[in-house]
Amino acid sequence: MSSSSSAVPDYLGDEDLTQETRDLISSLPSEKGWLTISTLSSSPILNLVFALINRHKFPVVSSTSGNHPLLVTNPHLLVPFLEGVYYESPDFDFSKLPSPRLMNTHIPHLSLPESVKSSSCKIVYCCRNPKDMFVSLWHFGKKLAPQETADYPIEKAVEAFCKGKFIGGPFWDHVLEYWYASLENPNKVLFVTYEELKETKAISTQCGLATPPHLGCGFIGEEEVRGIVKLCSFESLSNLEVNREGKLPNGMETKAFFRKGDVGGWGDTLSESLAEKIDRTIEERFQGSGLTFSC
Numbered sequence: 405m406s407s408s409s410s411a412v413p414d415y416l417g418d419e420d421l422t423q424e425t426r427d428l429i430s431s432l433p434s435e436k437g438w439l440t441i442s443t444l445s446s447s448p449i450l451n452l453v454f455a456l457i458n459r460h461k462f463p464v465v466s467s468t469s470g471n472h473p474l475l476v477t478n479p480h481l482l483v484p485f486l487e488g489v490y491y492e493s494p495d496f497d498f499s500k501l502p503s504p505r506l507m508n509t510h511i512p513h514l515s516l517p518e519s520v521k522s523s524s525c526k527i528v529y530c531c532r533n534p535k536d537m538f539v540s541l542w543h544f545g546k547k548l549a550p551q552e553t554a555d556y557p558i559e560k561a562v563e564a565f566c567k568g569k570f571i572g573g574p575f576w577d578h579v580l581e582y583w584y585a586s587l588e589n590p591n592k593v594l595f596v597t598y599e600e601l602k603e604t605k606a607i608s609t610q611c612g613l614a615t616p617p618h619l620g621c622g623f624i625g626e627e628e629v630r631g632i633v634k635l636c637s638f639e640s641l642s643n644l645e646v647n648r649e650g651k652l653p654n655g656m657e658t659k660a661f662f663r664k665g666d667v668g669g670w671g672d673t674l675s676e677s678l679a680e681k682i683d684r685t686i687e688e689r690f691q692g693s694g695l696t697f698s699c
Contacts, residue, residue, distance in 0.1 A: 449530035449596065450479045450508055451636035457504045464631035474635060478646050483508045512572055513581035529582040532598040533697045534575065534686045535670035535679055538565055542673065562678045566685040576689035583695050599698055602667050668699035 451474060462472050473482055486509035489496050498505060542561060568574030586595035634640060641647055670679065
């Protein structure tokens with residue numbers, strides 16, 4: 405797929421691929437439609453982790469004066485995106501980034517570099533209710549590539565999703581890899597859900613995220629956590645000019661990353677039959693894992 409003829413990000417383009425890679429890609433099954441573009445967003449957890457690990461450098465109090473980086477810079481510009489960085493600069497040296505180093509990725513756990521899995525670095529994985537996640541991707545994809553998705557009905561998208569036709573592999577594989585990794589090594593991998601982060605009582609989740617053995621930010625008071633949660637809330641960030649105007653270097657409009665952020669908001673897009681189809685698929689694929697979804 406060529407980024408010159410679509411809204412596909414440059415790092416998913418094929419202009420600089422070797423012939424060997426082109427041959428490999430051409431041999432793989434393909435699906436044309438809304439799922440051909442990268443429509444994953446990790447903004448909620450990205451904001452929280454950035455604010456938590458940089459709370460001494462950028463105290464929450466700075467947000468009241470409008471000086472906090474999250475108030476003036478889109479979060480995707482504050483944290484290097486692993487796939488995008490290596491496309492733009494294959495020799496990029498993450499060790500030169502100031503400590504603590506924070507990176508963002510959509511790579512499946514199975515495909516993570518061994519250096520990541522065997523090192524002391526921490527992994528925080530955020531998962532969302534499948535129906536809300538699907539609807540978010542559906543609207544995101546239509547914003548980013550309206551011409552490519554114009555003739556792709558949502559019924560077909562649900563069918564493809566339930567068959568595992570997804571840009572990072574089947575949705576359930578992506579989630580379960582990190583879920584099982586968190587069970588096997590909870591000090592290494594922290595698995596959280598978007599719904600947990602949105603709950604009022606999630607203050608305990610935020611504290612647990614910040615303290616050892618996860619991010620290791622040291623002791624953090626409940627009042628400070630509340631300030632960070634307020635700063636990083638969807639309501640707060642979605643209204644900022646930096647997240648409503650302009651584009652990222654890859655051409656994506658910043659406003660595309662913020663729609664509603666509601667828990668259970670899938671009902672405004674999915675019919676009852678489509679929602680049931682996703683529910684049946686998820687129930688079957690996650691059976692026996694111990695992982696369940698609300699809403």
